[in-house]
Amino acid sequence: MEYxxxxxxxxxxxxxxxxxxxxxxxERRVETQNLQDYIFRILVAEHxxxxxxxxxxxxxxxxxxxxxxxxxxEMIMTDEAWYIVRNTPGVTGFVGSSGGHAKPFPxxxxxxxxxxxxxxxxxxxxxxxxxxxxxxxILSGSFEGVDGTIESIDSSLGQATVSIIFFGxxxxxxxxxxxxxxx
Numbered sequence: 001m002e003y004x005x006x007x008x009x010x011x012x013x014x015x016x017x018x019x020x021x022x023x024x025x026x027e028r029r030v031e032t033q034n035l036q037d038y039i040f041r042i043l044v045a046e047h048x049x050x051x052x053x054x055x056x057x058x059x060x061x062x063x064x065x066x067x068x069x070x071x072x073x074e075m076i077m078t079d080e081a082w083y084i085v086r087n088t089p090g091v092t093g094f095v096g097s098s099g100g101h102a103k104p105f106p107x108x109x110x111x112x113x114x115x116x117x118x119x120x121x122x123x124x125x126x127x128x129x130x131x132x133x134x135x136x137x138i139l140s141g142s143f144e145g146v147d148g149t150i151e152s153i154d155s156s157l158g159q160a161t162v163s164i165i166f167f168g169x170x171x172x173x174x175x176x177x178x179x180x181x182x183x
Contacts, residue, residue, distance in 0.1 A: 005076060006076065007040055007074055007075060007076050008074070008075070008076075008077070008106035008107070009072055009073070009074050009106060009107045009112040010072070010073050010074075010075060010077070010085075010094055010095075010096070010104055010106055010107060011070055011071075011072060011073075011094065011095035011096070011107055012070065012071050012072070012073055012085060012091055012093075012094055012095070013069060013070060013091065013092040013093045013094065013095060014069055014070065014071055014090050014091055014092060015069070015090055015092065016068045016069040017068070018090045019044040019065060019068070019069070019070070019071050020044055021090055022071055022088060022089070022090035022091060023042050023043075023044050023071055025088050025089055025090060026039070026042050026071075026073070026084075026085060026088045026091075027042055029084050029088055030042075030084070033080075033084055035080065035081055035084060037076075038075055038076045038078055038080070038081040039073065039074075039075040039076075039081050039084070039085070040074040040075060041072075041073070041074040042071060042072070042073050042074075043071060043072040043073075043074075043115075043116075043119065044065060044071050044072075045065065045066040045067050045070075045072065045115050045118065045119055046063045046064060046065050046066065046119070047063070047064060047066060047118060047119065048061045048062070048063060048064075049061060049062060049063075049064045066115070066118060067115075070095070072107075072112065072115060073085060077103055077104075077106070082103055095107075109129070113126060113129070113181070114139075114181050116178075117139065117177075117178045117179070117180075117181065118139070120178050121178065122158055122177050122178045126177070127153060127155045127177070129182065130150060130153060130160070130180075130182060131150070131153075132150050132151060132152060132153070133149060133150065134149070134150045134182055135147060135148075135149055135182070135183045136148060136149070136150055136160075136162060136180040136181060136182055136183060137180065137181055137183050138162070138164075138175055138179055138180055139178075139179045139180060139181055140179050141175070141179055143164060143166075143173065143175075146164050147164070147183060148162040148163050148164035148165075148173075149162065149163045150162055150163075150180075151163050151172055153177075155177075158176060158177045158178070159174050159175060159176050159177055160174070160175055160177055160180060161173070161174050161175075162174075162175050162180065
């Protein structure tokens with residue numbers, strides 16, 4: 001089986017609740033093994049949620065993991081990089097590996113993009129997957145869950161103008177690119 005020599009995203013299994021510890025361990029190993037040219041980003045998919053006690057918001061927030069037991073690693077799948085990741089303390093394996101020393105399959109762009117967007121991360125190449133006329137769903141904000149059509153994309157501002165139906169009438173709104181996904 002042949003793998004492309006380009007950076008791609010992989011999903012790594014960890015012990016649940018140890019995601020940040022594994023991320024820190026892996027970042028240290030990348031540094032000490034000088035693998036910065038092969039392992040790029042290591043993400044724990046977290047977002048901020050309000051702390052609620054007895055049904056009342058406390059005014060405080062905490063980080064909540066969107067995918068307990070998993071971290072996301074952007075890397076070039078070389079033998080050395082694969083070895084370093086899978087032998088990091090707390091890593092239990094890769095998603096998409098059949099075992100038997102078979103390297104895992106990368107996550108497709110379509111699969112990782114919603115994860116990155118939920119974390120507010122937009123890559124430049126995400127813009128190329130969208131065009132005027134595409135049907136999209138708004139992921140957050142006042143219009144969360146509303147479907148619309150892209151009217152224009154402004155990559156310099158990181159936003160799109162989307163036409164939605166609001167109270168029975170078409171309305172154009174500007175939405176951050178990280179807050180839409182293609183339907």
